[in-house]
Amino acid sequence: MSWHRTRLIGLHSNSFRSQCQSLCWMLLAILALAPFLNRMVHANEFGDKLDRLVExxxxxxxxxxxxxxxxxxxxxxxxxxxxxxxxxxxxxxxxxxxxxxxxxxxxxxxxxxxxxxxxxxxxxxxxxxxxxxxxxxxxxxxxxxxxxxxxxxxxxxxxxxxxxKIEPLSEQTKFRGTKTNQTGRSVPWHLVVDSVSSTGAFEATIDDNKGVRGNWRFKAIGKREGFQVSFTMSKCLRGHFTAVQASGYLLGNTLVVEIRERDKKRKPYSAVAIMNRF
Known part of the structure; x- marks a missing residue:
């Protein structure tokens, strides 16, 4: 009789020990998965928020x-x-x-x-x-x-x-079009992206009056966020620009920027450039 009682107690003890071990493993698994589950919840929340904003x-x-x-x-x-x-x-x-x-x-x-x-x-x-x-x-x-x-x-x-309808900018993305200044004079304007980062920051080379011998050219640094685009002259390669600042929008394949320029001979003046990706 005592042998059966001892055996039953041992079985209950083993069962309890197994349950405790299982519970510990479950807790460890939950703790290990917690960051992943949190990321999943956050991702779903962001997706829902994005859907509402898009609507x-x-x-x-x-x-x-x-x-x-x-x-x-x-x-x-x-x-x-x-x-x-x-x-x-x-x-x-x-x-x-x-x-x-x-x-x-x-x-x-x-x-x-x-x-x-x-x-x-x-x-x-x-x-x-x-x-x-x-x-x-x-x-x-x-x-x-x-x-x-x-x-x-x-x-x-x-x-x-x-x-x-915007395709990401990449190295050698090219835009060409026309810049029209405040007097109504228009000249060809070309922009070539030299490099671009995943954050939207880019470097570019811009030709003012492209196709004309001795046309002015400069390097620019800028950034695209959504369809807002802005850039500033970083170095004048040819010509007499002392400062160029531009800001505008890229929608579809069309880039539209308002420009403020300064050179050695004239006061600051404004212009607008409309260019298309090609």
Missing amino acids: KFEERKGKLDEQMLRRFDQVIVAASRSADSSELKLNLAKAKVTFELTSQFPDDGSCIELQLEYLKELSNAYSPIQRAFATEIDSYSRRNELARLQQILGIRSAMERRLL
Whole structure:
């Protein structure tokens, strides 16, 4: 009888010991998985937040597009009062149709005021998405979580491609177009990206009056965030520029920048450049 009792006590003791060991292993597994689970929860929260921000952006962009079509109508009505209203109205009507179909403006700068007005409002609409990505990128950079950082950068590029039709800048990305200064004089303007980082910082070479012998050329450093682009002259390679600053927007394949220039012979003056990727 005592032998059976002793055996039962031993069995219960072994069972209890096994249960304790199993519980310890479970606790260790939970502790080991906790950081991973936290990252999963955070990733899901960020995804949900991003979905809400994208929905708001698309709604606001739709309203901006409608507002811009009304602005075109106002400009067309105002143009009808000018002496050469027939041709001007026709060009504006064509520009309106192009915008309605593609959200693009003429490359010749004929609608530059409307274009800058639209891009500024669109930039404000996109800024919450831009800030959300910047926060995530900064967080993973500080924690040195490189795999997750690369994933977020990839998601950001995909989002810019989807919402803004922007392909990432890369080495030897080229833009060419026209710079028009405040007097109305226009010259060819070319920009070639020399190098670019994952954060959007870049170096570029810019040719002012490209194709003309002895044209001015300079190096620039800049940054692209979302579809906002800015750069500053870092070194004048040829010509008499002493300072060049530019800021603007990249939407689709079109880069539009407002420029402030200074050279050795003239006071600071302003210009606008419209360029397309090629």
